[in-house]
Amino acid sequence: MGQCFMKHHNDDDDDADHNAAFASGNVHLITTKEHWEEKLAEASKDGKIVIANFSATWCGPCKVIAPFYCELSEAHPSLMFLTVDVDELSEFSSSWDIKATPTFFFLRDGQQVDKLVGANKPELQKKINAILDSMTP
Numbered sequence: 792m793g794q795c796f797m798k799h800h801n802d803d804d805d806d807a808d809h810n811a812a813f814a815s816g817n818v819h820l821i822t823t824k825e826h827w828e829e830k831l832a833e834a835s836k837d838g839k840i841v842i843a844n845f846s847a848t849w850c851g852p853c854k855v856i857a858p859f860y861c862e863l864s865e866a867h868p869s870l871m872f873l874t875v876d877v878d879e880l881s882e883f884s885s886s887w888d889i890k891a892t893p894t895f896f897f898l899r900d901g902q903q904v905d906k907l908v909g910a911n912k913p914e915l916q917k918k919i920n921a922i923l924d925s926m927t928p
Contacts, residue, residue: 816861818844818872824883827875831901834871840922841898843873845884850892852910859912863919869926870919897922 821827821843834841844860846853857874864872877884877892887896890908895915897905905918 815858816872817864817868818861818874821873821875822879824880827873827883830871830873831898834898835900837871839869839871840904840926841871841873841896842919842922843875843896843898844893845875845877845887845889845896846893847877849878853893856893856910856912856915859915863915867919867923870922 819830821830831841833839842863844853846857848854860872860874864870875884877889887894893908893910895907895918896903897907897918905922907914907918
């Protein structure tokens with residue numbers, strides 16, 4: 792399913808507009824490792840599962856799934872939705888062994904519980920439903 796393989800993209804274009812599209816709704820754009828740590832701590836404190844979307848502004852499939860990801864964030868406030876730009880935080884993204892974008896990680900208390908590579912809307916919805924079902928007592 793739609794995915795972009797990692798490449799170094801050096802473009803002098805201002806990506807601020809793209810980042811806004813990637814972080815609308817209840818999606819938090821992560822711009823520093825410290826911000827990532829803060830959000831993970833907040834999610835753990837609040838008992839929320841984190842869905843982290845590692846994407847890139849130049850990636851076509853990332854652009855296609857971004858509005859759907861934002862819709863999901865609005866529909867599921869019990870989850871925390873984050874977006875990490877792999878170019879802005881390249882070293883951090885490398886530590887997560889990102890091979891293609893988008894890559895979605897599902898985290899509970901900072902630990903990976905699931906992963907999805909590619910812009911597969913039905914599979915993303917299915918994994919979110921499974922996470923929500925696992926949270927129901």
